[in-house]
Amino acid sequence: MTVTALCHGEGCRGGRGDGRTRRRTLQGSRLCRACRDHFAAGLGELAHLYEECGRMLGGGAPGSLRERTTGGELPGLPFNTAAADVRSRMVSVLGSWSGLVAQQRGVTSPPRTVAALTAFLLRNADWLAAHSAAAEATEEIARLVRAGRRAAFPDPARAVRIGVCPEPGCPGGLALAVREAARADGPAIVCDAAAEHRWTSDRWSELSHCMESADPAGTAPAATATERWLTAADIARLWHAPTGTVYRLASEERWRRRNRAGRTYYSETDVRACFSRRAARG
Template sequence: MTATALCHGEGCRTGHAGGRPRRRTADGSRLCRPCREHFAAGLTELAHLYEECGRVLGGAAPGSLRERTTGGDLPGLPFNGAAADVRAKMVSVLGSWSGLVAQQRGFTSPPRTVAALTAFLLRNADWLAAHSAAAEATEEIARLVRAGRRAAFPDPARSIRLGDCPEPGCSGALALAVRAGARAEGPAIVCAADPGHRWTSDQWSGLSRSMDSAREPAAEAAAKTERWLTAADIAQLWHTPTGTVYRLASEERWRRRNRAGRTYYNESDVRDCFDRRAAART
């Protein structure tokens, strides 16, 4: 494999089918750098999607952004067969690729848990990227991620409550409408009391700061209205792959809370992180 070969990763292959040229591979690999990074991000996301599917399987409702309040657990939903099928498929596919790596590299196979299997594959991602089956590996992992997202977040449409409208004299609440497949269109943040109070999700960082400045200055009052977001909410608001969200949460040590088995991240930490990243690109 030379540095001038064309990438056969899942991203480049689907892009080529849509008329975009394939990128060149990285040295010693069968994948270009973006496809290699996307492959690793997909493995990272699968570990989290497996847990999210477990929540749906157990009857928990798909979550959304929540302000910290008192009260009971979220309402439940019936048993979800699709989530069960996806979880079984994850173990099967990840176990198969881990078995290939272990056999050909002389390693001990990891335990057949999604957390252990994805960690093992991530440690051997560069080796897989140079393997003759790299194209198939990226395709199967990408397919698993898409299936996991559909099972973990099955609602075709939902509304994420973001807080009180910052427009002077308005008593309405803001919500982000999230619909399947609508990410590219830039979902709108709309006030329930006045639809004219509308922002795109790209404006969320500035809007969020305006909402924060309008709050009571008391620390106790600020804590009560502190916003917490799920990884899916963050991906929608900042147009970022969910796998990248999980990586940044770990690297940047975002504050987190757990409720009904679901992880919520502190919105201020998230916003500051993405603001720094945007500033670094300018």
Template sequence: MAVTAPCQGEGCRRPDADGRSRRRTADGGRLCRPCRERLDAGLAELAHLYEECGRMLAGAAPGSLRERTTGGDLPGLPFNGAAADVRARMVSVLGSWSGLVAQERGFTSPPRTVAALTAFLRRNGDWLAAHPAAAEATEEIARLVRAGRRAAFPEPARSIRLGACPESGCAGSLSVAVRDTGRDPVRDADRDTDRAVLCDADPAHRWTSDQWSRLSLSMESGREPGAPRAAATERWLTAADIARLWHTPTGTVYRLASEQKWRRRNRAGRTYYNETDVRTCFDRRAAART
């Protein structure tokens, strides 16, 4: 019989608004399954956030949907101290945890790059999840992810344009306002209930962001029954946009994009994913859970 204990992960240890108790672990580990998966997703996300912060140092415009309008970087761009500090902290923190794993397991330490360090820690994730310092590892990684998001996507709020309102007779357009607080989109989903898909013509046309998948299908099918199907408008979303709309860790988004081979395009140094591919993937995942 498996021995269980309260999870020591950052996601379970932090006080929750609804007073939920900690989840239980199994098989001698110190993390429940969601916290173990969150640790892995956080490590995967850090590798991408490091690159995003690097673009900020190179003068990339903040905000996922903003395009450059010049032929290159402007001279005299101010040094982005926040992005530089976070990148240095990533190397330091990940290097420390990789050193612990390498020393205690008798392994050779990986190269001191964020890509190599995160890959090394992910390969040894199960061992780290059972280590007495697992709680501190999850807390430091989560804190680093939040700092990376703030530095890479510093705009406090912006609006994602989604397309025409699907309500019959409405000529409005839909958008969703998103605010990057650096929080975990899965753990804090309950606190984002005020974020909604809104019509600019009629405030009564309102949907929660987690209804976006069904709403998108309605938008593609046309407004009037029997009317000719309108030409589909391809929508493209960043990993951060997808994480917020589907309440999914950004690290999981990157993993699914690679596994499912989502169509992608690069614009102004950023990667955008085809919304239809994304929605199809999450619809399949939701159906598999039912």
């Protein structure tokens, strides 16, 4: 397609202060291809984040506080107010944009559920990308995604144990330092025995093969000797993929999964094989 003006997307407009150049739009759109794809990915992720936040409503977040009342705790009360607030905002914001599309396009509004609203907006993503409010739409969806991630995965400082250190003679274990993994160039994978054994998360596929070679007899702790289990957020950080893509692949590829304390964990072997096939296809 022919390119025209400067992109109005949240990604381009938000990058002006750090020296990044705003990209040019696709013909007939107010967004560049990257911002348009990011907008669609955000919409796709919101439906999954809504469900993840729903699992937090019982106050299961680490360190969450439950209000005490003289009559005891009320059955079914959503103690995790952050998760409840984000879910409410998702319905409100997505409903508002869906109402705009339905009114101006003369189509029927979708049911007021996050799954239906996001599916409707995805079908109309190109129309919204060309609308005069495209900038506001991308900004609001990006804010919702960030808020949803914070509410659904509220412990950014945690470390996820992922196996034995592959360095020869090192007795340590590796962990994904989630706070560092959020930074593009952070030393996200660290050894608990040697501070100098640190890797960025984009080397995970290489490291995971080395870890198998480093522990051929299965001497690692039981939780990591035979299979590693990762959350969708962990997979997204390790393989630099949108969380929405992780959920989609988990369903399409039928990754093995386990549920623990209301959270879903996926087989690292299945995940790695899937992303290896995708990389081989280019």
